[in-house]
Amino acid sequence: MLAKDQREFISQHMKRNKLRVFMTILAAAMGCAFLIILASVGFGLHKTIQDEVLSNRIVTEIELAGKEGADERVTPEEVDAIRKMEHVKTVVERVMVPGSATVKLGEKEGYGELVYTDLAAEQLANLALDSGKMPASSEEVIVGYQFANSFLTEEQYKEIEAADDYLAKETELAQAIRDKLVGQTITVDVVDYETNEVRATQTYTISGIAKKPGRDWYYDQKIYADTSKSSEVLAAFDIEAPDRSITVHATDFQYVEDLTNSLKDQGFYVYSVTEELGEMNMLFTAIQIGLVIVGTVAVLIASIGIFNTMTMAVTERTREIGIMKAIGAPPSLIQRLFLLESTLIGLIGTVIAVAVSYALSFVVNIVVPIIVFGSINEEAPTDMTITVSYIPWQLVLIAAVISVGVAVLSGWRPARKATSIDVIQALKEF
Amino acid sequence: MILISELNHTFKIGKKGQEKDIPVLRNVNLDVAKGEIVAILGKSGSGKSTLLNLLAGFMTPESGSIQVNGEELVGKTETEKANFRLQNYGFIFQSFQLMPGLTAFENIELPLKLQGVGKQQRMIRVKELLQQVGLTDVSDHYPNELSGGQQQRVSIARALIGRPSILLADEPTGSLDSETEQEILQLIQLLNHHYGITFVIITHDEEVARTAHRQYRMHDGAIQEEMHYVS
Numbered sequence: 001m002l003a004k005d006q007r008e009f010i011s012q013h014m015k016r017n018k019l020r021v022f023m024t025i026l027a028a029a030m031g032c033a034f035l036i037i038l039a040s041v042g043f044g045l046h047k048t049i050q051d052e053v054l055s056n057r058i059v060t061e062i063e064l065a066g067k068e069g070a071d072e073r074v075t076p077e078e079v080d081a082i083r084k085m086e087h088v089k090t091v092v093e094r095v096m097v098p099g100s101a102t103v104k105l106g107e108k109e110g111y112g113e114l115v116y117t118d119l120a121a122e123q124l125a126n127l128a129l130d131s132g133k134m135p136a137s138s139e140e141v142i143v144g145y146q147f148a149n150s151f152l153t154e155e156q157y158k159e160i161e162a163a164d165d166y167l168a169k170e171t172e173l174a175q176a177i178r179d180k181l182v183g184q185t186i187t188v189d190v191v192d193y194e195t196n197e198v199r200a201t202q203t204y205t206i207s208g209i210a211k212k213p214g215r216d217w218y219y220d221q222k223i224y225a226d227t228s229k230s231s232e233v234l235a236a237f238d239i240e241a242p243d244r245s246i247t248v249h250a251t252d253f254q255y256v257e258d259l260t261n262s263l264k265d266q267g268f269y270v271y272s273v274t275e276e277l278g279e280m281n282m283l284f285t286a287i288q289i290g291l292v293i294v295g296t297v298a299v300l301i302a303s304i305g306i307f308n309t310m311t312m313a314v315t316e317r318t319r320e321i322g323i324m325k326a327i328g329a330p331p332s333l334i335q336r337l338f339l340l341e342s343t344l345i346g347l348i349g350t351v352i353a354v355a356v357s358y359a360l361s362f363v364v365n366i367v368v369p370i371i372v373f374g375s376i377n378e379e380a381p382t383d384m385t386i387t388v389s390y391i392p393w394q395l396v397l398i399a400a401v402i403s404v405g406v407a408v409l410s411g412w413r414p415a416r417k418a419t420s421i422d423v424i425q426a427l428k429e430f
Numbered sequence: 431m432i433l434i435s436e437l438n439h440t441f442k443i444g445k446k447g448q449e450k451d452i453p454v455l456r457n458v459n460l461d462v463a464k465g466e467i468v469a470i471l472g473k474s475g476s477g478k479s480t481l482l483n484l485l486a487g488f489m490t491p492e493s494g495s496i497q498v499n500g501e502e503l504v505g506k507t508e509t510e511k512a513n514f515r516l517q518n519y520g521f522i523f524q525s526f527q528l529m530p531g532l533t534a535f536e537n538i539e540l541p542l543k544l545q546g547v548g549k550q551q552r553m554i555r556v557k558e559l560l561q562q563v564g565l566t567d568v569s570d571h572y573p574n575e576l577s578g579g580q581q582q583r584v585s586i587a588r589a590l591i592g593r594p595s596i597l598l599a600d601e602p603t604g605s606l607d608s609e610t611e612q613e614i615l616q617l618i619q620l621l622n623h624h625y626g627i628t629f630v631i632i633t634h635d636e637e638v639a640r641t642a643h644r645q646y647r648m649h650d651g652a653i654q655e656e657m658h659y660v661s
Contacts, residue, residue, distance in 0.1 A: 001543055001544055001546060002543070002546055002548070004549075005543045009543075012531065012532075013531070016531055319527075320529050320530075320531070322527075323527050323528075323529060324529075324540070324544075325512065326486070326488070326515070326521055326527070327515065327516065327521060327540065327541050327544065327588070328512050328513065328514075328515040328516025328517075328519075328541065328544055328545075328592075329512060329516075329544050330508070330509045330512040330513060331508050331509060331512070332509060333544070423488045424483055424488050424489065427523065427525075427527055
């Protein structure tokens, strides 16, 4: 029998039992949709948390804390070797000073976090400017976006406290200071944490202001000075080998995991966002598998409907099966026709389920955050997207395979029963 | 064409473990030549329907041999027997055995579909046959919209569409009135004469049996040739 004729034969039979076939498809679709929606909540929450983690970090960054060995320090030669590794964009080394910085800007006094670094490498890694330009000499520095905030006077703070929207007021007043920062000279006193003594004083000209950090709550009050300027401060503290913060920047996020593993293999103590994601992904994969299993139970319940429909179909068509066998239909064809019918029921059910699931997922992602934030009397943060339900193509594929697979299995026994119908008995019945 | 030798068959009746063997065919020998009409007469329970079922491959005999067109039927698998039926046999049943959900046209077309014949070719052949059996006007009617005679004509057309060499007929006029019976018998003779199709007809009706070239009578599972009408 030609494939086209087989399809026609099945559709003729399905049309004859429209209501029953429709109800079976409905049950199959509901089971499959339940599976997809349930699992999509797992995927949705995973996505929300993953996005949060990724947005809080520079995702291409790998922190290098040290290396296995006696003093656990990373040598400059090793840094150079890392710089030459494949997919490494740059390596940023910052020299740490055991003191805080008190800053004088004209008459005003403020503070900052002094960072001695390779500014060219910083720029290559992530440092972008809001205004001004990169330093042309070691006498110039870049300051963080909120560096200006430390120069707000007490009067100004009172004004901020009195304002309705104090955050907006602070931003407005700090902006006025920030606008005049570029080109100004600052005097930095490096104060010993322990004794509170001023150990060194340095003077710099501000050449540029770093871009505003992505997160509102993060205040960048750094003073990015050239590494060469650190020697005088280190000498004042009697430090020969200072602590350094080393970060390796990959060319793309996709290489971070491989680079992290490669550095680990070389004995470096490393940490990257993939470490955090790895554990989180494992937990969510377990949750997703659990949800898929629970959802599969719904599909299995729906399969009872398919089994019943197909068994009824075989019983009803005993005579027709007998006639077909008598005139020469082989058992394999009879079995195929019934299996195709149950597969088609599963397939149509799956297609409907996928469409319904996407629509439901869309609605849920709009409605649920409104209800959640409404119930706790808070406005949804503008910079946070909550994905309650997320349907990746892999989930659709898994649900389709389970749903159609269960439909085929449900039709298997009735189809086998059809092939074993005795021609003589079938023809005698009528 | 058909050579049946030493065919024996027994039915088992009763509960499992306490079954009783009832012999239904005893050493049946039958030889049917190409283009012959052979009638097998017998009372109810004589074994004539069992013989036809064995010849059709619906059952497997206990012992003996059934050779059709030089091929041994005994020992074939269900799939092989189904293919054999599709290529060699046409069936005419007493209760017509038409598919209720298919029109006259679609019923006749069914064996061609099973043979994998394309739609274009099927249309030509079915239309031609509908014309020959005089059913062109009712081709789109369902079986329950046809008279007994028309249903049997559809059944005969379905049996012929695959161009079989042998037609097995089980009480072909059993459900028809005498006038329609005559029409069907004339059609059988015409087809035999025109296409040289071999007919094996199972009947209890002497009138029907007289259409045959040769008659066999069955009694208690044994067969014996009675009359030879045509030389």
